[in-house]
Amino acid sequence: MERTRRLVIAALTWPVAAALLAFCVAPLLVLFAYSFFRVDFVTIVPDPSLANYIRVASSPTYRGLILRAIESGLLVAAISAVIGYPVAFFIAKRGRNAKSALLTLLLIPLYTGDLVRIFAWRVVLGAQGVLNSFLLWTGLIREPVRALLFSPFATHVVLTYNYLPFMVMGLWLAFEALDDRLIEAAMDLGAGAVARFVRVVLPLTVPGLLAGGLMVFVLVVGDYLTPQLLGGSSGITVISAINDLFGTAFDWPLGSAIAWTLLGLLGLMGAAAAAAMVRSAAARAMTAGG
Amino acid sequence: MAPGDLPVPAEGAGGRPLLRAAGLSKTYGAVQAVRGVDFTLPAQGYVTLLGPSGCGKTTILRLIGGFERASSGLLELDGVSLLDVPANRRPINTVFQSYALFPHLSVEQNVAFGLTLRRRGRAQIAERVGRALAMVQMLPMRDRRPRQLSGGQQQRVALARAIVNEPRLLLLDEPLSALDQRLRKDMQVELKDLQRRLNMAFLHVTHDQEEAFALSDWIVVMRDGRIEQQGTPVAVYHQPASAYVADFIGGANLLAGQVVEVRDGRATLATALGIFEAGCAPTVALGRPASLCLRAEHVRPVAAGGIEARVAHVVFKGAEWLVAVETEDGSRLHMLLRHQPPAPPGAMLQVTFDPDAAWIVDGTIQAAA
Numbered sequence: 126m127e128r129t130r131r132l133v134i135a136a137l138t139w140p141v142a143a144a145l146l147a148f149c150v151a152p153l154l155v156l157f158a159y160s161f162f163r164v165d166f167v168t169i170v171p172d173p174s175l176a177n178y179i180r181v182a183s184s185p186t187y188r189g190l191i192l193r194a195i196e197s198g199l200l201v202a203a204i205s206a207v208i209g210y211p212v213a214f215f216i217a218k219r220g221r222n223a224k225s226a227l228l229t230l231l232l233i234p235l236y237t238g239d240l241v242r243i244f245a246w247r248v249v250l251g252a253q254g255v256l257n258s259f260l261l262w263t264g265l266i267r268e269p270v271r272a273l274l275f276s277p278f279a280t281h282v283v284l285t286y287n288y289l290p291f292m293v294m295g296l297w298l299a300f301e302a303l304d305d306r307l308i309e310a311a312m313d314l315g316a317g318a319v320a321r322f323v324r325v326v327l328p329l330t331v332p333g334l335l336a337g338g339l340m341v342f343v344l345v346v347g348d349y350l351t352p353q354l355l356g357g358s359s360g361i362t363v364i365s366a367i368n369d370l371f372g373t374a375f376d377w378p379l380g381s382a383i384a385w386t387l388l389g390l391l392g393l394m395g396a397a398a399a400a401a402m403v404r405s406a407a408a409r410a411m412t413a414g415g
Numbered sequence: 416m417a418p419g420d421l422p423v424p425a426e427g428a429g430g431r432p433l434l435r436a437a438g439l440s441k442t443y444g445a446v447q448a449v450r451g452v453d454f455t456l457p458a459q460g461y462v463t464l465l466g467p468s469g470c471g472k473t474t475i476l477r478l479i480g481g482f483e484r485a486s487s488g489l490l491e492l493d494g495v496s497l498l499d500v501p502a503n504r505r506p507i508n509t510v511f512q513s514y515a516l517f518p519h520l521s522v523e524q525n526v527a528f529g530l531t532l533r534r535r536g537r538a539q540i541a542e543r544v545g546r547a548l549a550m551v552q553m554l555p556m557r558d559r560r561p562r563q564l565s566g567g568q569q570q571r572v573a574l575a576r577a578i579v580n581e582p583r584l585l586l587l588d589e590p591l592s593a594l595d596q597r598l599r600k601d602m603q604v605e606l607k608d609l610q611r612r613l614n615m616a617f618l619h620v621t622h623d624q625e626e627a628f629a630l631s632d633w634i635v636v637m638r639d640g641r642i643e644q645q646g647t648p649v650a651v652y653h654q655p656a657s658a659y660v661a662d663f664i665g666g667a668n669l670l671a672g673q674v675v676e677v678r679d680g681r682a683t684l685a686t687a688l689g690i691f692e693a694g695c696a697p698t699v700a701l702g703r704p705a706s707l708c709l710r711a712e713h714v715r716p717v718a719a720g721g722i723e724a725r726v727a728h729v730v731f732k733g734a735e736w737l738v739a740v741e742t743e744d745g746s747r748l749h750m751l752l753r754h755q756p757p758a759p760p761g762a763m764l765q766v767t768f769d770p771d772a773a774w775i776v777d778g779t780i781q782a783a784a
């Protein structure tokens with residue numbers, strides 16, 4: 126009985142694990158190997174050294190690009206959290222019968238393609254766009270604001286728009302698990318709105334915040350199209366640099382080294398977030414530890 | 416004692432009661448949860464809101480706590496309206512039915528929650544939290560988290576968390592319903608004891624009449640969003656205001672009949688088992704259906720001269736025997752006997768009751784149910 130069950134479980138899990146290993150881990154390992162090689166004109170020479178990593182670390186350009194990617198990720202995650210908290214609260218606690226409809230609405234932008242969303246935003250933010258036309262009409266501005274499009278502003282607006290649903294989903298789940306009576310109890314004990322949020326809601330929704338935040342962060346760091354199509358001169362990102370190295374520049378080893386540096390940093394941040402989640406008050410409350 | 420009287424003289428300036436509700440109502444869409452209730456609470460004493468689920472008793476507690484807004488009516492604490500005061504500004508604390516302890520905080524932090532919000536000094540907080548935890552015998556558990564505690568222990572922490580703030584009024588929402596029978600009995604004694612020691616006002620919501628009797632100085636019986644009767648436990652038990660109260664409190668024998676005479680607080684009732692005269696509730700009126708209310712402990716078998724009845728069944732309850740008998744016309748009477756009944760099920764016997772212990776109430780249980 127027990128043996129059959131274990132066999133069934135193994136039969137169900139191993140193919141998935143094998144597929145993951147073959148299609149996900151293996152290419153990364155290939156890149157990892159490449160990152161120690163070097164290029165001689167048009168051939169990749171397997172001559173292992175740390176030269177590529179040293180180049181990444183010593184180049185202000187690559188360091189700057191990696192840093193900017195991480196900054197963007199953190200910034201968009203933070204903005205998403207600020208917007209996401211009230212939205213998630215509303216859906217979970219005031220949504221009532223409209224809950225599933227609201228969640229569907231939230232996800233609808235994800236059903237359309239990246240390009241569709243990006244071009245829609247071009248229509249909104251362009252010099253002759255919806256926003257500028259409106260501002261001109263109200264008389265608040267006399268000239269169209271050109272900085273709206275093809276700027277870091279445009280990139281971050283659209284990145285936030287794109288990945289907000291992931292933050293809201295994470296927070297929504299946390300709010301669903303949050304007992305309303307705890308909020309009432311805090312009110313009963315004299316807590317105003319701010320104290321209720323800081324002392325009860327925030328600590329108990331930290332797992333959702335971290336899960337949503339990590340997702341937004343990783344997606345923003347890896348986003349390539351949005352900065353490219355909306356960022357203008359700021360559109361060069363670490364991802365586009367990797368793309369160039371693998372493409373026109375034909376320097377796969379350096380591209381791999383940048384990719385792995387980025388992957389390593391993301392891994393570290395993910396691990397830190399996971400550790401924070403495990404040690405968060407809410408998680409401790411669930412497991413009744415220390 | 417007539418309904419509306421206070422068990423203890425109201426304290427405060429000008430003899431004002433601590434809390435006053437008048438015409439208090441709450442409507443949710445088409446549902447009228449509370450339909451214009453009037454009552455007052457004294458500054459000290461244990462008052463119970465008693466009624467079946469859905470009678471509006473919890474809604475009243477939530478209105479007083481500030482978690483719901485009244486649809487109409489008046490609610491005053493010390494003569495000042497509470498209606499526009501948010502829950503966090505009311506000097507009232509609640510022990511929630513599910514305790515609602517903060518899972519991310521230790522026992523000590525839970526109890527200190529209210530005091531830290533009031534920015535009391537560290538030393539004062541520690542001292543008061545320690546005292547409150549000692550009062551509910553939870554001092555040794557102060558570093559634990561709620562999930563590491565049993566139901567009874569969580570209950571005590573919830574109690575400490577509320578009383579540590581020294582509220583003017585403590586609200587308890589079915590606080591013992593999640594505990595097992597024995598623990599519930601122990602906690603009843605402790606709650607009553609605590610209220611006496613703190614000399615505070617407790618308002619306790621329950622559907623359990625035994626619990627209400629064990630705790631209360633004053634009971635408010637609710638039905639369908641209205642107050643059916645309020646009075647001391649003894650008055651509510653022995654002089655129920657209606658057939659509904661008589662049936663809900665202790666399941667009295669109720670013999671339906673017609674009122675043939677009412678005079679000086681006494682009435683004469685014609686029932687299938689004969690004509691009886693007894694004290695009556697003020698609502699009893701001539702020509703209306705009414706019921707003779709007989710507590711099971713007041714019915715007893717006699718050798719001769721009683722009402723003919725057949726023993727339907729016998730239940731041994733430990734200290735007593737509960738015997739159900741059926742009269743010729745099909746009326747069923749319960750009697751509570753100290754000794755083994757004189758006849759087995761199926762046998763005939765004669766029963767009688769003490770007319771001084773009988774009481775006549777308006778309505779019948781068929782109409783009330």
